[in-house]
Amino acid sequence: MSTATIPDPSGTTEATARTRAALTGADGARRRKDRTMTVLIWSAFVVAMAPLVSLIWTVLSNGAARISMDFLSLSMRNIFGGDPSGGIYHAIVGTLIITALATVISVPVGLLAAIYLVEYGKGVLARAVTFFVDVMTGIPSIVAGLFAVSLFTLFLGPGVRMGVIGAVALSVLMIPVVVRSCEEMLKLVPNELREASYALGVPKWLTIVKVVLRTSVAGLTTGILLAVARVIGETAPLLVTVGVTDSINFDPFEGRMMTLPVFAYRQYSQGQATCPGGESATCVADIAIQNAWGAALVLIVLVLALNLIGRLVNRWFSPKLR
Amino acid sequence: MAQRIDVKDLNIYYGDFLAVQDVSMTIDPQSVTAFIGPSGCGKSTFLRTLNRMHEVIPGARVEGTVEMEGVDLYGDDIDPVAVRRNVGMVFQRPNPFPTMSIRDNVLAGVRLNNRRISKSAAEELVEASLRGANLWNEVKDRLDRPGSGLSGGQQQRLCIARAIAVKPQVLLMDEPCSALDPISTLAIEDLIGELKQDYTIVIVTHNMQQAARVSDRTAFFNIAGTGKPGRLIEMNETSTIFSTPAEQATEDYVSAPFLVRASQDVAAVGT
Numbered sequence: 021m022s023t024a025t026i027p028d029p030s031g032t033t034e035a036t037a038r039t040r041a042a043l044t045g046a047d048g049a050r051r052r053k054d055r056t057m058t059v060l061i062w063s064a065f066v067v068a069m070a071p072l073v074s075l076i077w078t079v080l081s082n083g084a085a086r087i088s089m090d091f092l093s094l095s096m097r098n099i100f101g102g103d104p105s106g107g108i109y110h111a112i113v114g115t116l117i118i119t120a121l122a123t124v125i126s127v128p129v130g131l132l133a134a135i136y137l138v139e140y141g142k143g144v145l146a147r148a149v150t151f152f153v154d155v156m157t158g159i160p161s162i163v164a165g166l167f168a169v170s171l172f173t174l175f176l177g178p179g180v181r182m183g184v185i186g187a188v189a190l191s192v193l194m195i196p197v198v199v200r201s202c203e204e205m206l207k208l209v210p211n212e213l214r215e216a217s218y219a220l221g222v223p224k225w226l227t228i229v230k231v232v233l234r235t236s237v238a239g240l241t242t243g244i245l246l247a248v249a250r251v252i253g254e255t256a257p258l259l260v261t262v263g264v265t266d267s268i269n270f271d272p273f274e275g276r277m278m279t280l281p282v283f284a285y286r287q288y289s290q291g292q293a294t295c296p297g298g299e300s301a302t303c304v305a306d307i308a309i310q311n312a313w314g315a316a317l318v319l320i321v322l323v324l325a326l327n328l329i330g331r332l333v334n335r336w337f338s339p340k341l342r
Numbered sequence: 343m344a345q346r347i348d349v350k351d352l353n354i355y356y357g358d359f360l361a362v363q364d365v366s367m368t369i370d371p372q373s374v375t376a377f378i379g380p381s382g383c384g385k386s387t388f389l390r391t392l393n394r395m396h397e398v399i400p401g402a403r404v405e406g407t408v409e410m411e412g413v414d415l416y417g418d419d420i421d422p423v424a425v426r427r428n429v430g431m432v433f434q435r436p437n438p439f440p441t442m443s444i445r446d447n448v449l450a451g452v453r454l455n456n457r458r459i460s461k462s463a464a465e466e467l468v469e470a471s472l473r474g475a476n477l478w479n480e481v482k483d484r485l486d487r488p489g490s491g492l493s494g495g496q497q498q499r500l501c502i503a504r505a506i507a508v509k510p511q512v513l514l515m516d517e518p519c520s521a522l523d524p525i526s527t528l529a530i531e532d533l534i535g536e537l538k539q540d541y542t543i544v545i546v547t548h549n550m551q552q553a554a555r556v557s558d559r560t561a562f563f564n565i566a567g568t569g570k571p572g573r574l575i576e577m578n579e580t581s582t583i584f585s586t587p588a589e590q591a592t593e594d595y596v597s598a599p600f601l602v603r604a605s606q607d608v609a610a611v612g613t
Contacts, residue, residue: 142400212437216501218398220451220508221427230454234441339440339490 076320083317086310092318096266096278102293102303108315110268114183114277115322118262119252121187121272122194127244129191130198137199138206139228156196164192165257172261181263183272186279189257194247201243205236238338245330249323255281280319287312344371344542345411345428345511347392352406353571354387356399361387363571365406367561374534374543376557376580378550379595383565384572385546386516392544393429393514394422410512427451430510434517436497438489438504445485447500448472451508467507475503476533495526502533506541513537515545519552531556550596554584562592 094107133153137146168189172180209232217227233240263276264286287308295303304310347369354362362384369375377385390396391404394415408415415425438447448468452459459467468485472478477499481492489500498518505513515534519527534556537543547553553560561577576589587593 210437212433212435213439215395215398215433216437216439216504217450217454219393219395219426219431219433220454220504221423221425222451222454223423226454226456231439235439337441339488 079313079317079320082310083313083315086314087317091314095268097268099266102295102299102305102307104302104304104307104310106311108280108283108311108318110265111278111280111283111315112318112322113268113270114262114279115252115281115319117270117272118183118186118190118258118277118279119248121184122190122251123244123248125187125191126194126198126247130195130244130247131202131240133195133199134202134206135228135232137203139224139232153196153199156192157200159193159196161189161193161254162256162260165189165260167192168257168261181261181276182274183262183269183277186258186262186277187272189261190251190254193254193257194251197247197250198244201246202240205239205243206232208239209235235339238334238336241333241337242330245326249326252323252326253281253319255285258282259285280315280322284312284315284319287315344540346371347512347542348407348409348412349392350407350409352388352391352404352408354384354391354396354404355402357401360571362563363573365574367574367577369542369544370559371542372538372540373558374538374545374556376553376560377544377546377563378548378553378560379563379572379575380565381548382568382572383563385563387572388563388574389514389516389544389546390431392512393431394425395431397422427508428510429512429514430505430508431514432498432501432505432516432518435521436494436501438492438497438500440488440490442489443486444481444489444492444500447489448503448507450504471503471507472500474506474537475499476529476536477503493526495522495529498522498526498530499533502530502537506537510541512542512544515543517546517548520548527552550584554580560584562587562589562595564591564595 090105091107092112093109094105095110096106096108097110099106133149137149141149165186168185171188172185213231213235214227217231218224222230258279259282262279262282264282265276265278269275269277290308292305292309293303293307295305297303299305349365349367349369352362352365353360365388377389379385387396392408392415396402396404404416410428414420439450442450445464445468446453448471449459449464452464452467469478469482472481477496480496481487481500489497492500498521502513502518519530522530531552534543534545538558545553545556557580559577560580560583562575562583563572564575565572576583576587576592578587583592584596587596
């Protein structure tokens with residue numbers, strides 16, 4: 021703070037002048053710092069937002085034209101070359117089923133592990149669990165896929181492809197994320213609420229179920245949905261575990277399934293189709309690329325929808341004040 | 343009905359640290375017993391051993407006995423959960439469950455324990471408990487509103503209603519008014535006076551006048567210095583403690599020099 025006195029302009033008392041000087045004292049260095057940091061922070065924000073906006077815009081502008089009722093409700097069965105009458109229904113079904121299955125596997129394991137770490141765990145075991153969860157967070161997704169393949173090869177023999185193997189691969193990726201986010205959410209529940217519950221003669225397990233989980237349910241849901249969003253776009257592990265197909269398959273325990281990211285990848289790698297009679301309504305040369313953009317757009321919309329659901333759940337379940 | 347508590351040679355540890363040493367006292371039923379003393383002297387720690395709440399803190403343990411009508415609370419066959427149903431507790435800061443309505447907060451002891459209760463019985467319990475906590479008239483029209491929407495003093499009375507809805511025999515209060523304004527404090531003090539007809543009440547307070555106003559007997563705890571264990575210095579009729587205490591330390595604390603110390607306590611609590 022500058023304490024320099026300035027000449028008294030308005031003829032007020034010396035005390036007023038000194039106070040004015042202290043309160044208005046222009047600290048040039050600090051102001052410059054403030055400006056610099058403001059500019060820095062805003063540019064960091066713009067740099068962070070630019071790719072995101074650009075990505076959404078690109079996918080939207082390239083994919084929107086391909087979206088139609090047929091595209092969303094038909095499979096690629098018996099569709100060859102530049103035929104534009106195929107769709108991604110089989111891939112949507114596959115993505116939803118496999119992701120749902122992965123969630124069903126990961127949430128109980130991850131949530132219970134988080135409860136163990138926050139409410140029970142102490143000492144060596146808890147530290148070990150935390151350490152391995154951290155390590156698992158960094159597992160490359162293809163390794164998770166290969167793990168699931170080799171695990172099922174032990175039981176079913178080589179070459180088996182089915183949805184549930186992919187779900188297992190995804191849950192290997194998902195469990196550490198669920199544990200981490202749920203752990204943070206459970207830690208946020210004030211200890212006072214646990215003590216209030218104990219003091220009413222409520223056993224520990226009921227306190228956890230009815231007070232701790234109930235209080236943090238909004239945050240837990242958000243964390244779980246973020247974990248789902250993390251795995252719903254995985255490609256590599258699904259390619260090696262679930263394979264590819266052009267047909268609709270509702271049974272994750274039997275046969276190959278298609279998923280949106282794998283579909284986008286496959287279509288993209290097909291490249292241009294050859295149209296012997298030139299481009300027409302039944303033969304579009306770059307239809308595969310269009311399909312890939314369309315699938316990418318649908319995937320993004322799915323993730324967006326999940327996040328919206330998360331927000332709504334958050335609003336319904338979070339503690340209300342009035 | 344209200345039960346008598348006998349504490350004999352109680353040592354309380356956190357891990358290896360002896361927090362409170364060698365406390366013996368008798369707490370009479372249907373009376374209010376106040377614990378006073380400087381911050382950190384172990385009043386709250388001791389209070390929490392009376393319903394085994396201190397066990398919630400990892401590493402906490404006790405030596406000695408706490409007998410309720412002759413039954414040792416730390417006996418091998420004693421269930422700490424059952425102890426806490428018998429000995430209710432009200433905390434320093436009001437802590438209603440934020441996800442529950444006022445009604446559900448009062449019923450928390452029933453609902454959280456998965457006990458079934460008929461609708462009419464629940465309504466009766468809610469009204470009786472809220473009336474018992476002098477809160478009924480203020481909240482009867484908004485029982486379905488969240489408990490956290492009430493004022494601090496109302497929240498604390500809601501917590502008392504929640505505690506007495508479990509029908510305990512003993513009620514422990516850990517500085518129940520320290521976060522409240524004088525009017526709410528008065529409401530709670532009046533309530534304590536009424537509740538002692540039915541319960542054994544133990545209250546920890548930093549407020550000498552409060553101890554003098556509400557309690558029948560007062561126990562003075564003190565601590566020799568940082569890192570030393572807290573001890574029970576003296577326990578007697580409240581009037582005796584505040585007029586002719588037997589120990590010089592008590593005299594010092596409750597009389598003139600106390601004013602200085604009390605302000606230090608307030609500062610310590612504030613930090």
